[in-house]
Amino acid sequence: MSTTTTPPPGVSAQDLARLAEHWAERPSLRGWFSTVDHKRIGRRYLVTAGFFFVLAGLSALVMRTQLARPEAGVVSPQEYNQLFSMHGTAMIFLFATPMLFGFGNFLVPLMIGSRDMAFPRLNAFGYWVFLFAGLFMWASLPFGAAPNNGWFAYAPLNQEQHNPGLHMDVYALGLLFLGISTTAASINFIVTALKLRAPGMSLNRVPLFVWAIVATAFMVIFALPALNADNLMLFLDRRFGTHFFDPSAGGNVLLWQHLFWIFGHPDVYIIVMPALGIVSAVLPAFTRRGVVGYPLIVLSIVSISIISFGVWVHHMFATGLPQLSYSFFSAASTIITIPSGIQIFAWLATMLLGRLVLRVPLLFVIGFVVTFVLGGFTGAMFAVTAFDQQVTDSYFVVAHFHYVLIGGAVFPMLAGIYYWLPKITGRMYHERLGRWAFWLVFAGMHVTFFPMHLYGLFGMPRRVYTYRSEPGWDGWNLVSTLGSYLLAVGLLLVLVGVVHAVRRGRPAPPDPWEGDSLEWSTASPPEPYNFPALPRVHSLHPAWDERTAESLGAGATADRILSDGRRTLVTSELDAHPERAVQMPESTLKPLVLAGALLIFFTSMLLAWYPAAAVAALAVVATIAVWLWPPRRPDEELGVTG
Amino acid sequence: MSLPVEKTAGLTMGAARDARRRGLPRRLPVLATLSGPLLLAGCAGDAPSALNPGGAGATRVAGLWWLLFWISVAVFAEVMAVLAWALVFRRGNARVRHGQPLRFVTIAGAGLPFVILVVVYGVGLRDLAALGDGPGPDAPTVEVTGHKWWWEVRYPGASGATANEIHIPVGERVKVRLRTDDVLHSFWVPQLMPKTDLIAGETRETWLRAERPGSYRGQCAEYCGTQHAHMAFLVVAQPRTDFDAWLARLDAPAREPRTDAERRGRQAFVQGTCAACHAVRGTGAAGRVGPDLSNVGSRWSLGAGAVPNDAGHLGGWIANAQTVKPGNAMPPQPVDAAELPDLIAYLRSLE
DSSP, rough: OOOTTOOOOSSSSHHHHHHHHHHOOSSSSSHHHHOOOOOHHHHHHHHHHHHHHHHHHHHHHHHHHHHSHHHTOOSOOHHHHHHHHHHHIIIIIIIIHHHHHHHHHHHHHTTOOOSSSHHHHHHHHHHHHHHHHHHHHHTTTTTTTTSSSSSTTTTTTTTTTSSOSSSHHHHHHHHHHHHHHHHHHHHHHHHHHHHHOOOOOOOGGGGGHHHHHHHHHHHHHHHHHHHHHHHHHHHHHHOOOOOTOOOOGTOOHHHHHHHHHHHHHHHHHHHHHHHHHHHHHHHHHHTSSTTTTHHHHHHHHHHHHHHHOOOOGGGOTTTOOOHHHHHHHHHHHHHHHHHHHHHHHHHHHHHHOOOOOOHHHHHHHHHHHHHHHHHHHHHHTTTHHHHHHTTBBHHHHHHHHHIIIIIIIHHHHHHHHHHHHHHHHOOOOOOHHHHHHHHHHHHHHHHHHHHHHHHHHHTTBBSSSOOOSSSSHHHHHHHHHHHHHHHHHHHHHHHHHHHHHHHHHBBBSTTTTSSSSSSGSSSSSOOOOOOOOOOOSSSSSSGOOOHHHHTTTTTOOHHHOTTTTTTTEEEOOOTTEEEEEEEEOOOSSSHHHHHHHHHHHHHHHTTHHHHHHHHHHHHHHHHHHHHOOOOOOHHHHHHHHO | OHHHHHHHHHHHHHHHHHHHHHHHHHHHHHHHHHTTTTHHHHHTTOOTTSSSOOBHHHHHHHHHHHHHHHHHHHHHHHHHHHHHHHHHHSSSOOOOOOOOOOHHHHIIIIIHHHHHHHHHHHHHHHHHHHHHHOOOOSSSSEEEETTTTTEEEEEEEOOOOEEEEEEETSSSSSEEEEEEESOOEEEEEETTTTEEOOOTSSOEEEEOOSSSEEEEEEESSOOSSTTTGGGGGEEEEEHHHHHHHHHHHHSSSSOOOOOOHHHHHHHHHHHSSSSHBBOOOTTTOOOOOSSOOOTTTGEEEEEETTOOOOOHHHHHHHHHHHHHTTTOOHHHHOOOOOOHHHHHHHHOOOO
């Protein structure tokens, strides 16, 4: 990130110096806390989500060790129940979505040719809230007060009389706290992708990854309120004596399930969709052509994001609702597999027509296809109500969703990590180490989870801390446990590979893969201002297209260099016609202060220190007021002339 | 633990094979011949496997599974073939082609799956309707109540109750009425019938029909707290006459003690703390907190599948059930070392 970079033709050395001056953040402690750079925030999301992944993964290893033998005593039932609850909750809420939002934060502005997210301070705020909410939830584990009712926390077991202690208060407050971050990030993605695209990037030239992130963000906006309502009612029930989920006082326990899954099923796609976007982003570089069927894939993304709101009852097929409603939700759940089928065959067609470059990212994409397709089959099976009733809540469903989530989300993430590591860190990874990691992860995944289909069919329910040997499940469980160790070794090698690249990797050129999207037109790692001159986009594959390349270099014009201030370009929503240049905010500590005040608020509510909570609430309001107070703007910006 | 499951495993599995032989060819002749020798069903061993069905409901779902399984195998082979083709022929110096084969993507990714899924949906609806087609109003009925963490079992017309063991007459559709005393549970007997949840504040119904006499293991399938892992039960299918005799005993007083030890044991039971929570018919003990113990001596296990039902485990359970099944409702009992053998003798005599 030096200022001595040679300017591309068309951008003068003075312009470059001015850009560096306006955008650079001085490396200081204060700068570390106050940054609003989407790339630094994106990296932090990736690292923090990775850290929570390690914690949740270690929880799973303890569980698998406990289940290696029948009636083992590695952990107590109470400990086991907290471990599986934290494993699920953390993997879903603290790893999957934040990890993908980390990719989104780093990549979306680069891919659309912008200098930052639309709301950089909101972006920083979102990260701090995510970090604090994650620590808030994990901190409960050493105190033996972690959530202990599974990640979907059914009523009435989540109620005070059945579940005393702080466990479910941590769950309800933690998820409400985290929801602020997810919502803020989603709004930011939508506005960024609609308003900050480089001139010429009309909607039909938007990279598939960006489509996926935006569709995901819309799903979050519509799905999350149901979860928030659920958790608010849960907290009121537990702490303030309301009876939303108490049937003895006219409440309804199925209300919890309906609201939870109205959020929860879209959430599966909230996790998988951006990961599928990564697949579409990685493939062109390793097949040497664009993904087949761009409009079909966009249609798939949009239709999944809509249909996914009409399938939630397939999580409730055993609750005894009327058969008529089951037949409707069964049909919707069956149909939603079609758009995924289209995407799979579009990728396969891409591979059939292109030339495969078998590097580590492509290996993970191939592993993704194999695994995700198997998870898709069992997913379609769960749409068949009668079969669902037999295998739901057994180890068969555990197998199913690990195939979908590891196959459909973790493999693409790993492909993405290897693919964008040169861009993110400026260093190349070690190819042989990466291949070892792939084969161990792939083998470990299948050895762990494939047998679960079997012992699920053989009658083993999920969420049991132990089992007796008579039903004959022990051999298969031992296989799963050994597989989980293999998987852990593979994932450790991924971590080693990343650390090795950061420490010892050879410096990465700007475009090591000859990729097709705009992030490969920036330096590795990108300058704080991303592009010396914002591009003018002429095709769906701007980095492969000479006219776009020309616009970044010799064809750069002052209206796209914007070196007199911290500025980027706002364009129209559909066709990306330039509208005006906007001033972007400077780094600030306010997001951190606001997130800290919220942390104090939620902690005080958890511990029932209500006066402290009231003070924290005041601090929240005051910080927001200061943040939003209209600044003194220069006359020019206010439109005052003369 | 010597469970009836093991004793009758051959019988149970034989019944399953017969059921498959009779049930499937009518519906899916090709699949049945393919699935017969399949390793998968064989891997189950003595497990309460959904693939070794012993009754009408599970047989239907097993048929559905084999349909879904073979479709999945076929489509997976298709995808793998395409992938393998790409890996073999599209590397090295393969010339990149720039077409947009949208027809291929639409037919293979949407058209074919759509046809397959419509068929599967139709078969699924038919089977769902079959599962919903419960017994008539005059059918024998069992009332099952879920507790943390055991199953209370009652029969309308019989005064007594039993626990974690459901007796049904063979070859008849038996109505099962499900309620819960506390949180959600789920009633699952993989070899007989898919799950039905027990919903707090509501009553649910399912039905069971076993084709052959035998024992079928069931287990709670909805996470219900600390000891969700130990909430198993056994469905015992008996010929009608045996079932009637068994039900008659459930209406009669418990067996009288015969030895001195048993008599002392009963006295300790009725006068001690036991009777506060447990009932034994025909004695003063009428507690409703824990399971009715009137026939505890002949049950398949202690603690809903936690440990085998023998003298040693019974003694351990009475002295401190928390070491056996941590978190359950029974506190450690201050029983005299001298009294314990008598209590054990008495309880084991209750058959």
